Amino acid sequence: MDAVPNWFRGLYETTGYNFTVFYDPYDWDRYVNGLKTTLLLAVTTILASIVIGAVGALLQGGPSRFLRGLVNGFVVVFCNTPPLVQIFFFYFGLGTLLPATQTADGLRVPLLDNVQWAIVALALFAGAFNVEIFRSGIEAVPRTTVEAAESLGYTRLKAYLYVVLPLALRVCLPALNNNLINLLKTTTLAYAIAVPETLYAVKQIWSESQNVLEMMIVLLATYAVLVGVLVWLMHRWERALRIPGYSR
Amino acid sequence: MRKPTSTFLGAGLLAAATVLSASLATAADGLEAIKQRGTLIVGVKADYRPFGFRDPSGAIIGLEPDLAADVAKRLGVKLELVPVVSSNRIEFLQQGKVDLLIATLSDKPERRRVVQAIDPQYYSDFVNVMLPKKAGITDWAQLKGKPLCATSGAWYNKDVARTYGAEIVAFDGSEKPLFALKQGNCLGYVYDQSMLQGKLLDADWKADYGLPLKGILDAPWMMAVALGNGALQGLLETTTKEWMKSGFIVEEEKKWGIEPTEYSKAMHEKYKNATN
Numbered sequence: 107m108d109a110v111p112n113w114f115r116g117l118y119e120t121t122g123y124n125f126t127v128f129y130d131p132y133d134w135d136r137y138v139n140g141l142k143t144t145l146l147l148a149v150t151t152i153l154a155s156i157v158i159g160a161v162g163a164l165l166q167g168g169p170s171r172f173l174r175g176l177v178n179g180f181v182v183v184f185c186n187t188p189p190l191v192q193i194f195f196f197y198f199g200l201g202t203l204l205p206a207t208q209t210a211d212g213l214r215v216p217l218l219d220n221v222q223w224a225i226v227a228l229a230l231f232a233g234a235f236n237v238e239i240f241r242s243g244i245e246a247v248p249r250t251t252v253e254a255a256e257s258l259g260y261t262r263l264k265a266y267l268y269v270v271l272p273l274a275l276r277v278c279l280p281a282l283n284n285n286l287i288n289l290l291k292t293t294t295l296a297y298a299i300a301v302p303e304t305l306y307a308v309k310q311i312w313s314e315s316q317n318v319l320e321m322m323i324v325l326l327a328t329y330a331v332l333v334g335v336l337v338w339l340m341h342r343w344e345r346a347l348r349i350p351g352y353s354r
Numbered sequence: 355m356r357k358p359t360s361t362f363l364g365a366g367l368l369a370a371a372t373v374l375s376a377s378l379a380t381a382a383d384g385l386e387a388i389k390q391r392g393t394l395i396v397g398v399k400a401d402y403r404p405f406g407f408r409d410p411s412g413a414i415i416g417l418e419p420d421l422a423a424d425v426a427k428r429l430g431v432k433l434e435l436v437p438v439v440s441s442n443r444i445e446f447l448q449q450g451k452v453d454l455l456i457a458t459l460s461d462k463p464e465r466r467r468v469v470q471a472i473d474p475q476y477y478s479d480f481v482n483v484m485l486p487k488k489a490g491i492t493d494w495a496q497l498k499g500k501p502l503c504a505t506s507g508a509w510y511n512k513d514v515a516r517t518y519g520a521e522i523v524a525f526d527g528s529e530k531p532l533f534a535l536k537q538g539n540c541l542g543y544v545y546d547q548s549m550l551q552g553k554l555l556d557a558d559w560k561a562d563y564g565l566p567l568k569g570i571l572d573a574p575w576m577m578a579v580a581l582g583n584g585a586l587q588g589l590l591e592t593t594t595k596e597w598m599k600s601g602f603i604v605e606e607e608k609k610w611g612i613e614p615t616e617y618s619k620a621m622h623e624k625y626k627n628a629t630n
Contacts, residue, residue, distance in 0.1 A: 214538030
């Protein structure tokens with residue numbers, strides 16, 4: 107399997123286009139580990155933000171004014187501030203304030219490391235937008251349908267789970283997909299707190315080998331492929347959820 | 355009646371010629387101009403403790419201003435220090451705003467093409483790791499598998515990671531790695547030894563942190579004068595050798611609170627017994 111590295115080495119020698127990531131094993135390892143971390147971040151934040159969105163939308167329509175205020179406050183804070191600022195705040199700000207443990211030598215060990223803080227920050231950020239997206243779906247469910255569920259004896263929670271949410275999900279799925287695609291791309295912000303994801307790995311490679319253009323091309327192609335896969339999965343999901351006769 | 359235009363033209367040309375010859379004189383006849391002027395103008399850093407920084411009264415002090423003072427003394431002229439930064443120091447020298455640069459200037463081939471370097475190089479910076487004293491690290495090999503904060507883009511990050519197996523956690527700039535280090539997100543901060551030595555002079559860091567390891571990957575610093583300045587260059591070369599012979603630089607390092615580097619000690623040894 108030396109054909110690929112040799113071809114790229116040859117490309118460098120003949121044209122000067124230096125794709126070190128394909129022929130240098132150290133760079134290749136860093137790049138692949140970066141990809142794995144990006145996938146880890148993407149999967150965990152997507153799942154967490156969907157849960158946060160669903161729970162938040164449920165509380166938003168509930169009877170308790172306190173809970174409604176809480177959810178709205180959360181949405182305002184996380185929608186109105188830039189995600190990079192949120193990431194810095196969690197890692198550098200909250201990281202110092204929260205209690206920490208100590209190693210055997212007495213060195214401070216923070217409660218959450220940078221990958222965990224990145225997941226928390228990104229999940230909350232995308233979750234806030236998801237609350238509004240789920241709300242749009244929930245409000246699209248006709249009031250009459252909800253009344254019918256109530257008259258059949260469903261509790262509020264059960265009606266939400268079995269009647270409202272399935273219909274709301276199908277309505278808001280395109281908007282939700284948009285947000286999740288944005289979330290996948292927003293995971294690149296984690297590089298600012300040294301999370302070893304794809305952008306961080308590629309940045310290290312190009313600052314050492316001075317092949318900025320080539321690595322930028324690799325980076326753009328990588329994200330184009332990742333987002334393309336996500337979009338394909340989302341479309342499959344949309345098709346699987348389609349109710350015959352309910353939409354176009 | 356004389357035409358006014360030709361008078362102005364003549365006056366203008368004369369003025370231009372005077373100014374041009376004056377500025378050419380500053381750059382080319384360096385040593386003579388300095389002696390005539392009675393002042394040696396040296397470009398130094400004002401924000402790089404302890405090599406060049408400001409004291410509470412605003413005066414620039416440090417290891418490099420002291421070296422500049424010594425050169426001025428040898429020439430028998432007064433000293434004027436001009437603060438410079440990395441992005442303008444070479445331009446100041448080329449434009450004749452300073453006669454001499456002693457401003458933490460790393461020796462690079464591109465720089466040698468535009469300024470006259472003074473050999474032997476007067477100092478050398480190393481790469482080192484600022485570690486907490488509690489960690490008890492005494493050898494580079496103990497860093498294997500440990501996370502080290504670093505500044506993104508530094509030329510030595512990859513070397514340190516590959517040679518010693520440390521895990522580099524890189525941030526942009528040199529503020530964020532220090533925050534992360536304080537919080538315990540990494541074991542130490544790998545950076546230029548001279549900068550770390552300066553940081554350790556602060557009360558904040560002095561108590562709990564230190565540089566227990568020996569510096570690696572040395573990168574020499576050079577003094578510089580404008581190209582074509584043969585007389586001044588010759589004088590500075592002799593001066594540098596005399597500094598190394600007498601151990602002046604080693605004394606200065608101790609004076610400003612930094613551990614004398616291998617380079618300074620080695621150069622002192624080499625020139626101590628030399629006859630030229």
